[in-house]
Amino acid sequence: MRRTLAEKILQQFCEEEIQGPGQIIQAGVSGVLANDITAPLAIKSFEAMGAESVFDPNRIFLVCDHFTPNKDIASAEQVKTVRQFARKMGITHYYEGGDCGVEHALLPEAGLIGPGDIIVGADSHTCTYGGIGSFATGLGSTDIAAAMVLGRTWFKVPETIRIDLEGSLQEHCGGKDVILWLISRLGVDGALYKALEFSGPGLDRLSVEARLTVANMAIEAGAKVGLFPCDQMTLNYLQAAGRTGDRELWPDPEAAYPERISIDLDRLPPQVACPHLPENVRPAEELREIPLDQVVIGSCTNGRISDLRAAAAILKGRKAAQGLRLIVLPATPRVYAQALHEGLLETFMQAGAIIGPPTCGPCLGGHMGILASGERCLATTNRNFKGRMGSLESEVYLSGPSVAAASAVTGRITDPNKL
Amino acid sequence: MFFQGKAHKLGAHIDTDAIIPAKYLVSTEKEVLGRSCMAGIQEDWVQRISPGDIIVADKNFGCGSSREHAPLAILGAGIPVVIAHSFARIFYRNGFNMGLVLLEIGDDVHQIDQDDHLKIDALKGLITDQSKDLTLSTAPLPEFMRDILSKGGLVNYVRERLAA
Numbered sequence: 043m044r045r046t047l048a049e050k051i052l053q054q055f056c057e058e059e060i061q062g063p064g065q066i067i068q069a070g071v072s073g074v075l076a077n078d079i080t081a082p083l084a085i086k087s088f089e090a091m092g093a094e095s096v097f098d099p100n101r102i103f104l105v106c107d108h109f110t111p112n113k114d115i116a117s118a119e120q121v122k123t124v125r126q127f128a129r130k131m132g133i134t135h136y137y138e139g140g141d142c143g144v145e146h147a148l149l150p151e152a153g154l155i156g157p158g159d160i161i162v163g164a165d166s167h168t169c170t171y172g173g174i175g176s177f178a179t180g181l182g183s184t185d186i187a188a189a190m191v192l193g194r195t196w197f198k199v200p201e202t203i204r205i206d207l208e209g210s211l212q213e214h215c216g217g218k219d220v221i222l223w224l225i226s227r228l229g230v231d232g233a234l235y236k237a238l239e240f241s242g243p244g245l246d247r248l249s250v251e252a253r254l255t256v257a258n259m260a261i262e263a264g265a266k267v268g269l270f271p272c273d274q275m276t277l278n279y280l281q282a283a284g285r286t287g288d289r290e291l292w293p294d295p296e297a298a299y300p301e302r303i304s305i306d307l308d309r310l311p312p313q314v315a316c317p318h319l320p321e322n323v324r325p326a327e328e329l330r331e332i333p334l335d336q337v338v339i340g341s342c343t344n345g346r347i348s349d350l351r352a353a354a355a356i357l358k359g360r361k362a363a364q365g366l367r368l369i370v371l372p373a374t375p376r377v378y379a380q381a382l383h384e385g386l387l388e389t390f391m392q393a394g395a396i397i398g399p400p401t402c403g404p405c406l407g408g409h410m411g412i413l414a415s416g417e418r419c420l421a422t423t424n425r426n427f428k429g430r431m432g433s434l435e436s437e438v439y440l441s442g443p444s445v446a447a448a449s450a451v452t453g454r455i456t457d458p459n460k461l
Numbered sequence: 462m463f464f465q466g467k468a469h470k471l472g473a474h475i476d477t478d479a480i481i482p483a484k485y486l487v488s489t490e491k492e493v494l495g496r497s498c499m500a501g502i503q504e505d506w507v508q509r510i511s512p513g514d515i516i517v518a519d520k521n522f523g524c525g526s527s528r529e530h531a532p533l534a535i536l537g538a539g540i541p542v543v544i545a546h547s548f549a550r551i552f553y554r555n556g557f558n559m560g561l562v563l564l565e566i567g568d569d570v571h572q573i574d575q576d577d578h579l580k581i582d583a584l585k586g587l588i589t590d591q592s593k594d595l596t597l598s599t600a601p602l603p604e605f606m607r608d609i610l611s612k613g614g615l616v617n618y619v620r621e622r623l624a625a
């Protein structure tokens with residue numbers, strides 16, 4: 043056989059024989075996700091469909107993470123709608139409050155996603171789970187409602203761009219630098235309708251959390267999925283998340299890729315995306331004159347424990363610059379507890395950081411760190427569209443946690459190697 | 462499915478915030494959303510639209526968030542069809558699901574000018590530019606998507622399936 047990872051996974055869930063890219067198929071799904079913004083719309087469509095039950099109450103994930111703890115009455119009403127629906131349908135994986143974290147960090151950590159799964163979510167960053175070998179992609183609320191009812195959906199079989207990772211990551215670099223570089227290379231529509239598939243000798247040098255960061259931003263190049271194989275490292279991660287029975291998953295050795303890009307990790311310096319598109323990427327060092335008002339470390343892209351460790355390693359014994367707001371949002375309660383246990387939170391506090399609860403918060407301009415006009419923020423989040431974090435006249439730069447931490451110290455965009 | 466109307470040209474990477482800015486997401490009714498269609502480009506953009514008009518856009522139309530308010534706002538403005546060089550994929554699905562006809566025609570999109578009068582046979586994938594005596598063709602819609610469109614969108618499609 044000569045199937046790409048995407049084709050291999052899709053074939054497991056569909057009856058027709060997959061011939062290749064472009065084919066439209068009907069496939070079953072392993073899990074369906076929605077959040078406090080998109081679930082209410084999905085529930086509305088669900089009701090309009092005349093549905094009375096979901097296909098499987100154990101395979102629907104409802105995570106109220108965007109505006110929680112509820113920031114105002116409207117968001118509280120939305121969460122109430124989701125909560126009532128979850129109760130009525132007997133949905134087991136409903137999260138709000140103390141066990142809730144940013145959806146794309148929470149579900150893999152809880153062992154709810156596995157390699158070879160098909161996951162659809164009413165959130166464009168559902169593609170994060172490609173980091174552990176899951177064909178995971180974002181859909182609109184009505185598609186999600188249909189998947190909740192039928193347990194199936196349709197896909198166009200994507201063409202695959204193969205990304206070969208060579209060498210190993212340099213000091214202070216991580217998954218974010220890899221994906222920012224790749225987006226700058228592909229452009230924001232360079233992978234439209236396509237799958238990205240990562241492999242190559244450098245794969246061993248990318249931790250599972252780094253792979254989740256890479257896959258998270260596949261959508262920022264327009265991709266449908268960003269897929270990593272499931273290797274021994276993934277299996278260890280999944281086992282620690284409480285899963286059993288997973289197996290390695292690789293593309294067929296003869297699989298055909300119309301396009302291949304290789305990344306030399308040895309020569310990749312820390313990267314930063316400039317306003318207002320994730321493709322406007324430059325090495326952090328070239329932006330050292332840019333002053334900042336705020337630094338945010340968190341989100342589904344870079345709010346995991348390895349990200350907080352990287353930031354703390356730089357902030358230890360240092361202080362955030364005068365007048366700069368440093369906001370740290372651990373992505374999940376488990377990450378929060380671990381950071382507490384390791385003393386990272388103390389390091390952040392001593393550096394003058396504000397430590398917030400696990401929430402999307404400022405990433406989508408929701409709450410907990412909104413920008414005024416003329417303000418500039420460097421964030422470890424994934425989108426820097428105009429107005430994304432507040433005023434239409436504010437600016438967002440994107441980076442990994444090490445650049446964010448170093449920049450918080452100097453008050454300007456800073457390559458941590460030059461700190 | 463036949464349509465005809467005047468072409469309204471738009472550029473590349475028209476994102477969902479341009480189609481319907483976040484501040485208007487307080488409704489899910491298409492008529493209400495339609496009043497602010499393309500308000501992220503120009504507040505009163507919709508004033509220049511007559512019912513039946515057709516959007517003709519460049520690359521990556523509808524990129525950004527998965528919000529369904531975007532295709533709803535376009536339909537609510539009275540626009541039944543969007544022709545583009547290419548569409549962002551979540552928007553593409555959402556469009557069909559909401560009953561908005563989307564035709565992807567690549568570079569041919571540059572042959573159509575502002576205010577050209579277009580006649581469209583969506584099932585056959587034929588676009589006739591009557592102002593130019595030009596006929597452009599695109600791949601006919603896959604049967605499954607025709608099915609969704611002919612039922613008026615995914616909600617009705619699933620409703621019928623459940624009733625069957």
Ligand code: SF4
Pocket residue numbers: 108144145146165167341342343401402405406423424
């Ligand atoms: S952290 Fe940001 S990108 Fe991730 S799910 Fe939340 S709002 Fe979306």
